[in-house]
Amino acid sequence: MAVTRRAVLEQLTTASDSETRETTTIETIAAALEADERTIESHLHGLADCELARIRSDGSVRVTVTGEELLELELDELVIVDPGTIHPDK
Amino acid sequence: MSNSETTDPEGPQEVQYDPSSNRYDLFECSDCDNVVLVLGRDDPPVSCHNKPMERVTDLEMSVKPPDVRQVLLQTFGLPKAGLDICLCVIGEGPLSANEVAETLGYDRSTVTRYLNKLVELGLLRRSELNREAGGVVNVYHSVDLERMRRETLIGFYVWAGEAAALIEDANLTKQDYLEENPDQELPDVFWDSFPERDG
Secondary structure (H helix, E strand, C coil), X not given: CCCCHHHHHHHHHHHCCCCCCCCECHHHHHHHHCCCHHHHHHHHHHHHHCCCEEECCCCCEEEXXXXXXXXXXXXXXXXXXXXXXXXXXX | CCCCEECCCCCXXXXXXXXXXXXXXXXXXXXXXXXEEECCCCCCCCEECCEECEECCCCCCEECCCCHHHHHHHHHCCXXXXXXXXXXXXXXXXXXXXXXXXXHCCCHHHHHHHHHHHHHXXXXXXXXXXXXXXXXXXXXXXXXXXHHHHHHHHHHHHHHHHHHHHHHHHHHHHHXXXXXXXXXXXXXXXXXXXXXXXX
16 A cells, blocks of 8 residues: 555654754655655655655755644644745734 | 436436435425425424425426536535535645645635635634744645535525525515506516625
8 A cells, every 4th residue: 555645744753853853864764664765755745845844955854843733633634734824923 | 416307408407306216305384385305304304383294296397407516606605626625635645735736727826715715614624833934834624524514514505595585585576566566567676676696
């Protein structure tokens, strides 16, 4: 069964931390999920577009505070993230 | 609508109410003009004049079958784009609003507009998450299917109630006018009572 983007986010959250800025790698996530690295990379870019993940120029990745908060909502269903909505005053 | 369908080669299919079908039922009171629509029940769910209402069995009228796109547009002001986005929430994710826009072929602004419209209608929920760079990120997620069923059905019933009241008003207007002006033309006065609404 193909790995889902949500599963990648969950694994990313396990292996990295937004507060300490601890990062992980695509290879590590792929190994943990027994999935193809290109698939993982594609999902990570999707998560980055949603501002749920950060991909550094050296290839390391970490979850963002937004990604951690999303998982804390414990939503079973799909979500659409609209990162274009910014309210800096909040 | 699976009730008796007739095919007219020169026009759209029409449908008739079929009392033997269990998709919906019409019940009426034998003592007054009360008529009710019932979904998913075999027995009369309500009584009128202290006795169970009776199933309508003698209806010969055919109607044009509703189109789901038109129903959603008329009832909720939700065009196909809105429904597409709503359906997009049933699948794999998370997805960005940009991805949804690209997948469906809509502008990003259209996606954002309808996401908010779907929240207003109670078909989606919106949560605000903190953004690392400051501010918040909006997250849209579906309500559970039972709640979505309830919201859409009740929303439609409110619309149907408004439509039924309008038809009753029209009947009464016609009746009142005929009683008050037996020797004058009806159409102008009738339509003046129901001015066309914008949008």
